[in-house]
Each structure stands twice: as structure tokens, then as C-alpha cells.
Amino acid sequence: MIKNIELSRKKITAIDSAKQLRRRELSQKIAFALIWLAGLFAVAVLLLIIYYVVSNGFKVIDLEFLTTRPAGGVSGKGGISTTIVTTLYLVILTIAIAAPLGIGTAIYMVEYAVELSGKKGFLTALVNLIRTSVEILAGVPSIIFGLFGFAVFVSYMKLKFSLLSAGLSGACLVLPLIIRTTEEALLTVPQSYREGSLALGTTKWQTIFSVILPSALPGIITGIVLSVGRVIAETAVFWVTLGGSYRLPKNLLSSGRTMALHVYMLASETRAFDKALGTSAILILIIIGLNLAINITSRHFYKRFSGK
Amino acid sequence: MTEKINENGKTKIRVEDFNLFYGKFQALQHITIEIPGNRITSIIGPSGCGKSTFIRSFNRMNELIPGVRTEGRILLDDKNIFDIDPVELRKQVGMVFQRPNPFPKTIFENIAFGPRAHGIRDRRILEEIVEKSLKQAVLWDEVKDNLNKSGLALSGGQQQRLCIARALAVEPEVILMDEPASALDPIATLKIEELIQQLKEKYTIVIVTHNMQQAARASDYTLFFNMAENRAGYLVESGKTTDIFTNPKNELTEQYISGRFG
Numbered sequence: 001m002i003k004n005i006e007l008s009r010k011k012i013t014a015i016d017s018a019k020q021l022r023r024r025e026l027s028q029k030i031a032f033a034l035i036w037l038a039g040l041f042a043v044a045v046l047l048l049i050i051y052y053v054v055s056n057g058f059k060v061i062d063l064e065f066l067t068t069r070p071a072g073g074v075s076g077k078g079g080i081s082t083t084i085v086t087t088l089y090l091v092i093l094t095i096a097i098a099a100p101l102g103i104g105t106a107i108y109m110v111e112y113a114v115e116l117s118g119k120k121g122f123l124t125a126l127v128n129l130i131r132t133s134v135e136i137l138a139g140v141p142s143i144i145f146g147l148f149g150f151a152v153f154v155s156y157m158k159l160k161f162s163l164l165s166a167g168l169s170g171a172c173l174v175l176p177l178i179i180r181t182t183e184e185a186l187l188t189v190p191q192s193y194r195e196g197s198l199a200l201g202t203t204k205w206q207t208i209f210s211v212i213l214p215s216a217l218p219g220i221i222t223g224i225v226l227s228v229g230r231v232i233a234e235t236a237v238f239w240v241t242l243g244g245s246y247r248l249p250k251n252l253l254s255s256g257r258t259m260a261l262h263v264y265m266l267a268s269e270t271r272a273f274d275k276a277l278g279t280s281a282i283l284i285l286i287i288i289g290l291n292l293a294i295n296i297t298s299r300h301f302y303k304r305f306s307g308k
Numbered sequence: 309m310t311e312k313i314n315e316n317g318k319t320k321i322r323v324e325d326f327n328l329f330y331g332k333f334q335a336l337q338h339i340t341i342e343i344p345g346n347r348i349t350s351i352i353g354p355s356g357c358g359k360s361t362f363i364r365s366f367n368r369m370n371e372l373i374p375g376v377r378t379e380g381r382i383l384l385d386d387k388n389i390f391d392i393d394p395v396e397l398r399k400q401v402g403m404v405f406q407r408p409n410p411f412p413k414t415i416f417e418n419i420a421f422g423p424r425a426h427g428i429r430d431r432r433i434l435e436e437i438v439e440k441s442l443k444q445a446v447l448w449d450e451v452k453d454n455l456n457k458s459g460l461a462l463s464g465g466q467q468q469r470l471c472i473a474r475a476l477a478v479e480p481e482v483i484l485m486d487e488p489a490s491a492l493d494p495i496a497t498l499k500i501e502e503l504i505q506q507l508k509e510k511y512t513i514v515i516v517t518h519n520m521q522q523a524a525r526a527s528d529y530t531l532f533f534n535m536a537e538n539r540a541g542y543l544v545e546s547g548k549t550t551d552i553f554t555n556p557k558n559e560l561t562e563q564y565i566s567g568r569f570g
Contacts, residue, residue: 192405195403199398201396202421202425
């Protein structure tokens with residue numbers, strides 16, 4: 001209620017609005033400048049690293065470097081052909097183990113475990129335990145996954161230093177990442193899709209498989225591609241589970257050497273620092289390529305779903 | 309005490325002393341009513357009186373919410389729906405929601421989704437169903453050349469008709485509509501109302517509406533719900549729409565339809 005209409009209509013002249021506005025605009029400009037600087041700094045550092053690695057690395061990259069296998073020994077002679085193939089094998093194996101497990105866990109937690117909310121009992125406790133474990137696992141340093149893999153897969157299960165040991169350990173490493181990204185993706189699927197589908201007389205699984213998973217697919221793919229990047233970039237885990245053989249792995253129980261591991265070994269045990277940089281350059285290009293792939297797929301899906 | 313609101317038609321849904329609880333909170337109390345077949349029955353009442361909860365009981369959609377408990381019976385063609393598997397029940401009792409919710413699929417796939425889930429694989433049969441459903445939903449002429457476009461690319465009114473077509477495609481007997489036009493503009497609303505009139509020849513329609521003109525225009529029978537002291541929804545009055553709107557027996561109904569509360 002306005003008691004005094006005259007007073008409320010009176011213009012308050014105590015504030016010099018023009019001066020105020022100038023001061024506010026100035027502080028906005030300063031804030032913008034600082035934010036811009038911070039952004040520029042981050043981008044500049046990143047570009048500098050990429051430039052350093054790629055420009056130095058490209059000196060050794062040629063077709064021969066890519067197609068011959070490392071010679072071994074302290075000279076660091078030879079190329080990186082087998083490490084590229086081993087990396088590819090390991091990525092496929094790790095994702096083949098981790099993706100079904102991770103996606104399945106996330107589906108269970110988002111789509112099935114909700115029915116338990118509010119109830120007390122064994123299953124509710126189990127779901128809470130899974131959720132907490134995933135959060136903790138996501139923050140565990142990778143060397144600990146490596147030691148775990150070494151103790152369980154390499155020693156106890158007698159899988160030795162092998163692709164299989166490394167793939168299982170790598171799966172443990174990326175599992176939390178896949179679970180979390182899939183969970184996020186499923187949670188963003190509108191409840192109205194679930195209701196709309198169930199109201200047509202579909203079973204819960206039909207709804208999950210045909211409506212929810214396709215809608216969550218971009219997010220799930222992003223999680224998987226991030227995991228691929230994680231496997232490609234990882235050294236600590238594979239250092240203690242994959243061994244370091246520079247030969248091409250013959251089967252799942254063969255030892256091997258990924259590109260990242262090769263970089264580490266070249267830099268720490270040989271004189272071929274230039275070849276370490278060359279391998280790194282190729283690694284960086286692959287990671288950039290993967291990120292582009294994420295962008296393109298998510299844009300593609302966005303277009304398809306929004307119908308624009 | 310069963311309230312007869314239908315003199316000659318056949319009863320499609322019979323609700324007997326139905327109570328619904330969200331945990332300890334009672335949302336619906338002692339509802340007993342018969343809903344006639346091949347007619348449009350509208351449910352009106354102030355916000356929070358349990359209209360949506362009531363129709364979501366007919367296809368057991370409330371069971372998706374943890375902690376829901378019901379008492380009493382709802383009979384669909386003399387069969388208690390709580391004895392029918394909810395998946396089977398929802399095939400017979402379709403639903404259209406307040407906000408259009410097409411799937412992020414093509415128009416064709418949106419409609420073929422239901423029949424396909426029920427086991428129809430033959431592409432030719434699916435094409436027939438899609439065409440028939442879209443025609444029934446008066447959307448065919450607008451989209452027949454663009455069946456591979458995303459359902460989300462349609463306008464709001466078209467999306468809602470797509471959702472109606474999607475519900476029709478599984479050939480239900482009853483269609484529940486939860487304020488189907490509340491998110492639409494007046495012209496799209498009018499189209500939906502015309503469509504509902506055509507659908508009653510083949511289907512039993514129960515529609516929740518906030519809009520009293522809509523109930524008066526578009527329905528044959530009207531149920532008026534209100535909130536009791538304990539905030540539970542109950543049925544105040546039911547009858548032919550013309551009677552309810554011109555000659556309400558209950559004082560509350562009269563106050564509500566004349567806009568004095570709600």
C-alpha cells in the first residue's frame with residue numbers, strides 16, 4: 001500500500017545517476033578485462049605446450065617412424081608402429097570391459113534404484129554404497145589402480161604382464177568416469193519421456209532401451225570417448241600391468257607397450273628424447289582428434305533430436 | 309452409494325470407494341463414480357484437488373511415484389484394474405499429458421513406437437497404423453510429406469496432436485487427457501477440442517481441465533472435485549455437463565462454476 005502517493009512520485013535526486021552509471025560501467029570493464037586475461041593465459045599456455053611438442057616432435061616423424069617397431073635398448077632407435085597397435089588393442093579391450101559394466105551400473109542406479117528411495121533395507125544400502133564408491137574411485141590416483149591391478153590380475157590371477165591384466169586394470173580406472181557420465185546423461189532425460197513411453201503400455205526395459213538410452217546416447221558417447229582419451233594418456237597403470245615389451249602382442253596374455261608408456265620409457269631410459277617428443281606429438285594429435293569427434297557427434301545428435 | 313450419471317449408455321469405468329495416499333497424506337477420499345463409455349467426461353475443480361491424481365489412477369501411472377498406496381476398486385469393463393498387469397492395462401487405457409511430450413524421434417517413429425513395442429514388426433502394417441492414427445488425430449495433411457522429420461520440430465499444437473496419434477496407435481479403449489490444451493494457444497486448443505469430439509465415437513474419454521468453458525463446450529458429463537478440510541480430494545457433484553453448468557445441485561459447485569473460488 002502506498003500511503004503517500006506524492007512522496008512516491010517525487011524523484012529522488014540524492015543519487016547522481018550519471019556518475020553512478022559511469023562507475024558501474026568502469027567496474028564491469030575491469031572485471032571483463034580480468035576474465036579475458038585469465039582465459040587468454042590458459043589458452044596461451046595450452047597452445048605453447050602443443051606448439052613445443054608438435055614442432056619438435058615433427059622433426060622425427062616420417063612414414064618410417066610410424067611403420068617400424070621400436071628397436072629396444074638404450075639407443076631408442078626405431079619407430080613406434082607396435083606401440084600404436086598396442087594402444088589400439090588396449091583401448092578396445094578396456095572399453096569392451098568397462099562400457100557394458102559402467103552403463104549397466106548407471107542404468108540400475110538411475111532407472112531401477114529410484115523405486116527403493118525412501119525404503120530402508122539391504123538394496124538401498126547397496127545402492128548408496130555403489131554411489132559413494134564411484135565418487136571415491138573417481139578421485140583415486142591412477143598408480144593405485146595400477147598397484148591393485150598388479151596385485152590382483154598380474155600376481156594373484158597369474159595373468160602376468162599382459163594386455164588382459166592391463167585391460168582389466170584400465171577398466172577399473174575408467175569405470176567411475178563411465179558410470180558418472182552415463183548417470184548424468186540419464187538424469188537429463190526428461191521424466192515426461194518415461195511417462196509417455198510407459199503410458200503406451202511398454203515394459204520398463206522397452207522404455208529404457210528404446211526411449212531413454214537413445215536420448216542419453218550423446219552423453220554416454222562423451223563418457224566413452226573421454227575414457228578412450230584416459231586410456232591413451234595413462235602410463236602409471238600400464239607401467240605395472242602391461243609390462244613393456246616393444247613387440248606386437250600376439251594374444252591377450254602378451255605383454256606390450258602403449259604410446260604413452262613408450263614416451264615415458266624413451267624419456268627415462270634412452271637418449272632418444274626427440275623420439276619421445278615425436279611420439280607425444282602423435283598422442284596430442286589423437287587427443288585433439290578425439291575431442292573434435294565428441295563435438296561433432298554431440299552436435300549431430302543435437303540436430304537430430306531437436307529436429308532443426 | 310453409486311452415483312448414476314449416465315441414463316442410457318454403458319458404463320466403462322466403475323470406481324468403488326477409492327482412496328489414494330501419498331505416504332501418510334490422503335490425496336483422494338471415498339470416490340465412487342461410474343464413467344460412461346463412448347462419452348467425454350470432464351473433471352473440473354480447484355488446483356490441488358486431486359483431478360490429475362484421479363485420472364492417473366486409471367492407468368496406474370501413480371505407481372511410478374514411490375510411496376503411493378490405494379484402497380478400493382476401479383473396474384474397467386467389470387475387471388479390477390489392480391488385477392491386470394499395468395503394462396497390459398496401459399495398452400487399453402491410453403494417456404495424453406499436460407505438456408506435449410513427443411519422443412526425440414521422427415514423426416513416424418513416434419507413432420510406430422507403441423505398436424512396435426507390442427510386437428508388430430511388419431513395415432507395411434506399421435505404415436498403415438501411422439497413417440490411420442495421424443488421420444484420426446487430424447494431423448496427417450500437415451505432416452504426410454515430412455514423416456521423417458523429428459517430432460520435436462512440430463509446433464506445440466501439432467506436437468500435442470502427435471501425442472494423441474501416438475496414444476491412438478496402440479488402439480486403446482479409454483483415453484485419459486490431463487489438461488491436454490493448457491500449454492497451447494487458443495487456436496490449437498480449439499483444434500484439440502474438435503478432435504476430442506470426433507474421438508468419442510470410438511473411445512471413452514476422460515479429460516481433466518482447468519478451463520470451465522472447455523468443460524462446458526467439449527464434454528458430455530462433468531465431475532466436480534474439491535478439497536476437503538484435510539486437503540484430500542473428493543467428488544462433490546457429478547452429472548450431465550448441461551445440468552452441472554446450468555443447474556448445479558451443490559452450493560460449492562455453483563460457487564465454483566460462477567468463479568467465486570478456485
